[in-house]
Amino acid sequence: MPAEPSQRVTPVILCGGAGTRLWPLSRAARPKQMLVLAGGGSMLAQTAARVSEAGLFQPPVVVAGAAQAADVEAELPGLGTLILEPMGRNTAPAIALAAIEAEADDLLLVLPSDQLVQDAAGFRAAVARAIPAALDGWVVTFGMKAERAETGYGYVERGAALSDGVYAVAQFVEKPDAATAEAYVAGGRHDWNGGIFLFRADVMIAALERFAPEVLAAARAALSAATREGARVRPEAAAFGAAPSVSIDYAVMEKADKVAVVPVSVGWSDIGSWEALHIVTDKDDEGNVVVGPGMALDAKGCLIRSEGPMVTAIGVEDLVIVATGDAVLVVPRSRSQEVKDMVDALRLEGLDQWL
Amino acid sequence: MPAEPSQRVTPVILCGGAGTRLWPLSRAARPKQMLVLAGGGSMLAQTAARVSEAGLFQPPVVVAGAAQAADVEAELPGLGTLILEPMGRNTAPAIALAAIEAEADDLLLVLPSDQLVQDAAGFRAAVARAIPAALDGWVVTFGMKAERAETGYGYVERGAALSDGVYAVAQFVEKPDAATAEAYVAGGRHDWNGGIFLFRADVMIAALERFAPEVLAAARAALSAATREGARVRPEAAAFGAAPSVSIDYAVMEKADKVAVVPVSVGWSDIGSWEALHIVTDKDDEGNVVVGPGMALDAKGCLIRSEGPMVTAIGVEDLVIVATGDAVLVVPRSRSQEVKDMVDALRLEGLDQWL
Numbered sequence: 214m215p216a217e218p219s220q221r222v223t224p225v226i227l228c229g230g231a232g233t234r235l236w237p238l239s240r241a242a243r244p245k246q247m248l249v250l251a252g253g254g255s256m257l258a259q260t261a262a263r264v265s266e267a268g269l270f271q272p273p274v275v276v277a278g279a280a281q282a283a284d285v286e287a288e289l290p291g292l293g294t295l296i297l298e299p300m301g302r303n304t305a306p307a308i309a310l311a312a313i314e315a316e317a318d319d320l321l322l323v324l325p326s327d328q329l330v331q332d333a334a335g336f337r338a339a340v341a342r343a344i345p346a347a348l349d350g351w352v353v354t355f356g357m358k359a360e361r362a363e364t365g366y367g368y369v370e371r372g373a374a375l376s377d378g379v380y381a382v383a384q385f386v387e388k389p390d391a392a393t394a395e396a397y398v399a400g401g402r403h404d405w406n407g408g409i410f411l412f413r414a415d416v417m418i419a420a421l422e423r424f425a426p427e428v429l430a431a432a433r434a435a436l437s438a439a440t441r442e443g444a445r446v447r448p449e450a451a452a453f454g455a456a457p458s459v460s461i462d463y464a465v466m467e468k469a470d471k472v473a474v475v476p477v478s479v480g481w482s483d484i485g486s487w488e489a490l491h492i493v494t495d496k497d498d499e500g501n502v503v504v505g506p507g508m509a510l511d512a513k514g515c516l517i518r519s520e521g522p523m524v525t526a527i528g529v530e531d532l533v534i535v536a537t538g539d540a541v542l543v544v545p546r547s548r549s550q551e552v553k554d555m556v557d558a559l560r561l562e563g564l565d566q567w568l
Numbered sequence: 569m570p571a572e573p574s575q576r577v578t579p580v581i582l583c584g585g586a587g588t589r590l591w592p593l594s595r596a597a598r599p600k601q602m603l604v605l606a607g608g609g610s611m612l613a614q615t616a617a618r619v620s621e622a623g624l625f626q627p628p629v630v631v632a633g634a635a636q637a638a639d640v641e642a643e644l645p646g647l648g649t650l651i652l653e654p655m656g657r658n659t660a661p662a663i664a665l666a667a668i669e670a671e672a673d674d675l676l677l678v679l680p681s682d683q684l685v686q687d688a689a690g691f692r693a694a695v696a697r698a699i700p701a702a703l704d705g706w707v708v709t710f711g712m713k714a715e716r717a718e719t720g721y722g723y724v725e726r727g728a729a730l731s732d733g734v735y736a737v738a739q740f741v742e743k744p745d746a747a748t749a750e751a752y753v754a755g756g757r758h759d760w761n762g763g764i765f766l767f768r769a770d771v772m773i774a775a776l777e778r779f780a781p782e783v784l785a786a787a788r789a790a791l792s793a794a795t796r797e798g799a800r801v802r803p804e805a806a807a808f809g810a811a812p813s814v815s816i817d818y819a820v821m822e823k824a825d826k827v828a829v830v831p832v833s834v835g836w837s838d839i840g841s842w843e844a845l846h847i848v849t850d851k852d853d854e855g856n857v858v859v860g861p862g863m864a865l866d867a868k869g870c871l872i873r874s875e876g877p878m879v880t881a882i883g884v885e886d887l888v889i890v891a892t893g894d895a896v897l898v899v900p901r902s903r904s905q906e907v908k909d910m911v912d913a914l915r916l917e918g919l920d921q922w923l
Binding site for chain 2: 510519523524525545
C-alpha cells in the first residue's frame with residue numbers, strides 16, 4: 214500500500230563516519246561512504262537512491278562533516294538540505310539537528326550512509342509498513358535478519374506484536390559474546406540493530422528533551438546561530454561542540470518507552486570490515502574476489518583489491534590483500550577487525566600521511 | 569701470500585641475468601644485479617668491490633646486455649672492458665667472448681654479478697689459493713659450503729686432493745632430490761656450485777674448441793666484426809646470435825678433464841629467491857625483516873619490503889610481502905620459487921607493463 218502524500222518520509226542520511234576498518238581504502242579524506250565497495254556507485258549514492266522513490270520520500274537531508282560538503286553535493290545532486298557539522302559528535306546530536314530543522318509532524322527516516330541493502334524494494338516496503346506506528350508516536354527501528362552469530366553488532370529483541378510485522382522492542386543488546394550470539398541466531402527473536410530508524414520529528418525531540426536534554430539544547434543553540442547558504446546549513450561551532458558525544462542508541466533508543474522493531478530480510482550489510490565485504494561479494498570458484506589489477510595463483514578464499522598496483526598472490530588462503538597507490542594491507546580475513554589496530558598503530562607512530 | 573703481478577687475475581663479471589624470481593623488485597629494465605638487496609650498494613657494485621684489490625686483480629671485464637651499458641658504467645667507474653651482448657645466449661658464449669678478448673695467459677675469474685659474499689677477504693684468499701692450479705691448466709670452481717639441503721642448486725663433489733684446499737672434481741650434480749641433497753650435506757664431500765670459475769684464457773678456449781666449437785666460432789666471428797668505442801665492445805649481432813644458448817657448466821665444466829674445486833665458507837648466497845634473501849638478512853625478535861615503509865602487528869617470520877607504499881601486515885606468518893610503486897606480491901616464504909610462475913602468468917596475459 215503506497216503511503217499517502219501527507220505521510221511522505223524525509224530520509225536523514227548520516228554521513229559523518231570515518232570507517233577506519235576498511236583502511237587503506239577508507240581514509241580520513243575519503244571515508245567509507247564515499248567508496249565504491251559493492252554494487253554500483255558509492256555507498257552514499259546507493260543509500261540515497263534506495264530512498265528516492267518520489268511517492269514515498271522527500272529529498273534527503275544529509276548530515277555530514279563540514280569537510281565533506283563538496284563531495285556530498287557531487288554525489289547527491291538531488292539533495293534537500295545539507296547540515297554540516299563543525300565536528301563529529303556521534304549520532305544523537307546529528308539526529309537532533311535534523312529533527313529540529315524538520316516540521317514537527319515530519320516523518321524522518323534516519324539511515325547511515327555506508328550500508329548495503331541488496332533488496333531495496335523490500336526495504337522500502339518495510340518503511341511503508343512502519344509508517345502507521347511512527348505516526349502513532351513510536352520510534353521504529355528496522356531489525357536486520359541475523360544471518361550469523363556476529364559478536365560485533367548490536368541486537369534487538371522482539372517483544373509483543375503491535376501489528377503485522379511490527380513489534381514492540383523487548384530490549385537492545387550491545388555486542389553479545391559468541392555463545393549468546395549463537396543463541397540469538399538459533400532462537401529467532403533477535404535481529405541485528407542496523408541503525409535505521411523511523412520516527413516523527415516531534416517524538417524524537419520529546420525523547421531527547423527527556424533523556425538527553427544537553428544534546429537537544431546544544432543542537433538548538435547551534436542551529437539558532439547557524440549560517441545558511443543555499444542547501445547548506447552550518448550550525449555554530451562553539452554551541453554544537455557543547456553537545457556530549459553520544460549515540461542515539463544509548464541516548465534514546467535504549468531508554469524510550471515506545472520503541473518498535475520491524476524485522477526485515479533485505480540483504481543488509483554494514484560492510485564493517487574486509488571480511489564483511491568478502492561475504493557480500495560474488496566469488497570465483499576458489500572463493501576469491503579480485504577487484505582491480507590482480508592475479509592469484511593457487512589461492513583460495515582471498516579478497517584481493519587494488520586501486521592501481523598489480524596485486525599478485527601465490528599459494529595463500531583466506532587473506533585480505535588491499536593495495537592503494539600509497540599503502541598495502543595483508544591480514545587474514547578472520548582478523549579483519551584488527552585493521553583498526555593498525556590504523557591506531559600508524560597514528561601512534563605519527564604516520565598520519567597514511568591515515 | 570699476495571700473488572705476483574704476473575699472476576694478477578682479471579675478473580669477468582657476468583651481468584646478463586634477469587632474475588625474475590625477485591619480481592616485483594627485479595624487472596626487465598632493472599635486473600637483480602642492479603638492486604640493493606643486502607649489504608651496501610647494488611649486487612653488481614658489491615661484486616666488483618669484492619675483486620678490486622689492486623695487488624691481486626686487474627680492472628674487471630663486464631659482459632652485459634646492450635641495454636644495460638649506461639647502468640653498468642654508472643655502477644662501475646673503474647670498469648676495464650664492457651662487452652655488450654646483442655642478445656642473451658647464456659654463460660658459455662659470454663665467457664667465450666671474454667676469453668677471446670683476453671691475452672692467452674691471462675687468468676680470468678668469472679663471477680655472476682648478482683651474488684652475495686659476506687666474507688670478501690676469505691673469498692679473495694681462496695682465489696689466491698687457486699691461482700697455482702689455474703696456472704697449471706686447471707679450470708677451478710669454488711665450492712660453496714652447503715649450509716642446507718637445497719634442491720634448487722647444483723652440487724660439486726670433491727675427488728682427490730691436488731694441494732692444500734684444492735681438489736680434483738669427482739662430479740657435478742644438478743638439482744638433486746631432497747633425500748640426495750640431505751645426504752650431500754651430511755656427507756661433507758659436496759659443495760654448492762656457485763658459478764665462480766678461475767682459469768687461464770687459453771685453457772678455456774681449448775676446452776671450448778673441444779667441447780663447444782660452435783660457441784667458440786660464433787664468439788670469434790662476433791668479435792672480429794665488433795664495433796669498439798672507448799671501453800665498450802659490441803660483438804656483431806648476427807654472428808653472436810648463431811651461438812647456441814648453453815651454460816658453461818653444461819658446455820665445459822661437466823666434460824673437461826682438469827676441473828678442480830676450492831671449497832670455501834664465505835657466507836655465499838645467490839639470493840635466488842625471496843626466501844634466500846630472508847635467510848641472509850638480520851631479523852627482529854619475531855623473525856621479521858621489514859625494509860622500507862612498513863609495519864607488522866603480531867606477524868612472524870615475514871619478509872616485508874617496500875619501495876614506497878606503506879606495507880602493513882597483521883597476524884600473518886612466514887609470508888613474503890613485497891611492494892613497488894606499481895606492483896605487490898604476497899607469497900609464503902616456502903613457495904618463493906613460484907614467483908617465476910607468476911611472472912610467466914603475467915607474460916601470458918600480456919601484462920608486460922608489470923614485467
